[in-house]
Amino acid sequence: MLIQTTPLSGSAVIELQRLEDDRGFFARAFARTDFLAAGLEPTVENCNISFNHRRGTLRGFHFQREPYAEAKTIRCIRGAIYDVIVDLRPDSPTYLRHFGAELSADNRLAMHVPKNFAHAYLTLTDDTETMYQVSASYTPSAESGLRWDDPVLNVDWPVPVEVVSPKDGGWPLLPNERVTNR
Numbered sequence: 001m002l003i004q005t006t007p008l009s010g011s012a013v014i015e016l017q018r019l020e021d022d023r024g025f026f027a028r029a030f031a032r033t034d035f036l037a038a039g040l041e042p043t044v045e046n047c048n049i050s051f052n053h054r055r056g057t058l059r060g061f062h063f064q065r066e067p068y069a070e071a072k073t074i075r076c077i078r079g080a081i082y083d084v085i086v087d088l089r090p091d092s093p094t095y096l097r098h099f100g101a102e103l104s105a106d107n108r109l110a111m112h113v114p115k116n117f118a119h120a121y122l123t124l125t126d127d128t129e130t131m132y133q134v135s136a137s138y139t140p141s142a143e144s145g146l147r148w149d150d151p152v153l154n155v156d157w158p159v160p161v162e163v164v165s166p167k168d169g170g171w172p173l174l175p176n177e178r179v180t181n182r
Helices: 032-037 176-181
Strands: 002-005 012-015 019-021 024-026 046-052 057-064 072-078 080-087 098-104 110-113 117-123 128-134 143-145
Touching: 046 057, 057 080, 072 080, 072 098, 072 117, 080 110, 080 128, 098 110
Parallel strands: none
Antiparallel strands: 002 012, 012 110, 019 024, 046 128, 057 117, 057 143, 072 110, 072 128, 080 098, 080 117
């Protein structure tokens, strides 16, 4: 696997290194030693699958507060998504900045989301499925989120957002004064 860091420290886009022959290909999607060598969180506590019926479905921005923060590695295994992460580390030089990438069944890329980052994705096709490796168990009392349409974040979603849960549409907006702290 090829681990490419992003402009947000601790995050990465992971590309499969395919060994191909006349049958197809074989590739390693996760290796603890490679994650450690790249400075990524290698712990896998849970693996989750998310299915979405319609293009334009948005999930997120989600994160868990300390001490239950979790790292995630997301891969789209059917269809395509636009995957976005936001740095929530107050002392980081990239605080409240975001990074996005298209993940699809065709390009087979994955996104590694460090602890203390928010994560969201928007489906680009109907019948989209994602698979998550997560470093910590879900703790409902630590759940939090950001609004997908927050003007402070100013995410340029590539297709119109058409389906959003009441919870994801109801996260509070960030205070405007945070913009000057970037």
